[in-house]
Amino acid sequence: DGGITQSPKYLFRKEGQNVTLSCEQNLNHDAMYWYRQDPGQGLRLIYYSQIVNDFQKGDIAEGYSVSREKKESFPLTVTSAQKNPTAFYLCASSIKGQFNTGELFFGEGSRLTVL
């Protein structure tokens, strides 16, 4: 079945450590996105990529980094510079950016807890 796979589903990290969240899609979508979800805050865009080897900062990019070396993969690194990294992270993809249909296809998320 086509879809988006995020791993790990749960992750614990000590303060000061970097951690990388994986996102893989087999939908053949051009665009991929990372969102952060906090209770009562909705979905906030961290980074997005419309094409391989290119990505743009979203609204809350500070303390995060991404790469897009392959069309199907868009890993997110939460660095030690991120002040409050405990959150639910969602990866999404869409056809050629959001402007065509507006539909985002989301993974099931990764919950990161910093101890």
Place this chain on the structure above:
Amino acid sequence: QQQVKQSPQSLIVQKGGISIINCAYENTAFDYFPWYQQFPGKGPALLIAIRPDVSEKKEGRFTISFNKSAKQFSLHIMDSQPGDSATYFCAATLNSGYSTLTFGKGTMLLVSP
């Protein structure tokens, strides 16, 4: 100018009742308004969407009402069921160029049996 304000933050409705969630936007250039539904522990999924050339769109028990002059749109869930209990997000974007979705903060709906 990019905000989408969503209310209420949480909502409890009895089974069979009507659930209503409201959103207001500021950017008059927005021209695509989707609603996403998220069940606990899952990612959101597109539920229904509307463009401003129509005032209402209905899909089954779900209806979007759109008021362009007031810059408001709302989701109505008729005959609400316990299986509708989820978090609902409204969103808005430009349907041209390169634009990302602006999401509301979400409404947690609980439909009591």
